[in-house]
Amino acid sequence: MADPIWLADELRRGGLTVVEYGDWKDIGHGDFGEIWGIVAHHTGGNSSANAIQNHPDLGLCSQIFLRRDGTVFVVGAGIAWHAGSGYYPGIARDNANAVTIGIEAENNGTEGWSAAQYWAYVKTCAVILNRLGKTSAHVIGHKEWAGAAQGKWDPGGIDMNKFRGDIAAEQARLRAPQAPPKPPENQIDRIYGFSPWLGKRTKPGEFDTRKIKGKVANFENGNIYWRADVNRTIPVPANIMRVYANYDFEAGFLGMPLKYHAVIFDKPGAPDAKAIGDAQGFEGGAIYARYGQPGFAVRGRIGDRWFNLEGAEKGHLGWPISDEYNAGEVIVQDFENGSLAFDPDGTFKVERDPNKLYIPAGR
Template structure:
């Protein structure tokens, strides 16, 4: 497959502002073999397009074909292969077979709506251009076991919105709920006497990881347990860690009934 010199035209179909970084059409570590998927990242910094273009100590640039600024402007950085995902858990998302999008974010700051909208529109147009099913749009954290990005984005919901855009429908509007409100919304309501309510709680914690900041997990002592696939053996530790999380509920938005139920099974 030749260098992807159509990327700027594809990006402009999103309706978002686009900047072509000088030299992008010939920039890359050789051509891609195929385009089988898209990998979504955050940069872990600010104003760092130059890092995506030029690389960093120990890793030469380009590191991704696209850099997405926080204001929703799309920068086309490279047309060839980029070092954005290795080792990959998916054969369709290796550096030789996927397009990388590096979105400007320090890994903690909430995503601006304009940037998230551009992210989804860009993924939709890449799927359209290369005939990709939406299922091939993956977060870095889904195809590389050591990565957390893109932070706080539930990729299932993200793909749902990309699919809606491909159907010509508007993506679901981003909500303004705090992380504690989202937790209450998604965590099953627990009542004394419910069967398997401990399993429900653990499942809710695992699901919540899709949007709670990594920093919250680290502060609450939950990250180690949530990174594991099983929750039966780790359940008591999960709940004890969750009690620490209560201290972070400075807004008081998690209802007392929820905390009482969690305390009962700890």
């Protein structure tokens, strides 16, 4: 049997938080032959992965350092000088270093063991023993190896018989057939499940979106869009969809829906408030659509000013009544009570004479 260079991968697969410390695969006092099992230790106080990997007198003094929070540091793959002189049935006298993996747990032996550290200790042993094809009888405490020979008492505060029982149970759990992972939830179905206002499907299944990888599903009162790369799923109501169509849906400058739609009321919060339209944010702008009226997108510099400085539809300018259009060297968009324009010098507002009939450009 070669050095256990599989330690980090196996422990990680077992569900542990693992740190591979330094060039651990190349560190040790010679190569392993047959590995009998594990010797469990405590450090006697605060310690670190570096201290275990580079002990000033011993060099590598265990293959694994287990921090108090349950993080497992793999610090060596070769033989470590951790056991010293001693004896245990099945291991040649004074030869445990050559046939066992040492685990040093950061603990003074009397402070008790947190749940995080204790169960990480159990799982670490279980994973290693399963890989070795050994039972929990192949975990011993340093005190069981070197108590008589060296007066060792680590790991302090751990009943080794209970410890081995917990390891055996964890070994069985790890070996048990795992339930197959659940298939990923269909996000369009998930959103539809709490959006009854969409009504029934008008077409079975889902359809690929254009230009952007995703799916769209059609319903009586709107669509649901799913964008694959960010796993974002947003419904779009029919009132917004009729305007979205004017801009070539997701293939146009608006892109995919970014936020859920908002219903806009004439007197927000008032008992007699009436819904007068919808607004919805998209990747390339927003659509504002009054009920019974055309509806338009606002975007870019004009959209930023209208929304952030002019108060959007609740401000003096009111709702948009045109798309952006070229007017000489400037871009203009008309609103109910004025216009916004921008040129290379920035955006500016054009007030409208309320006594004059206004006909939007191109209409």
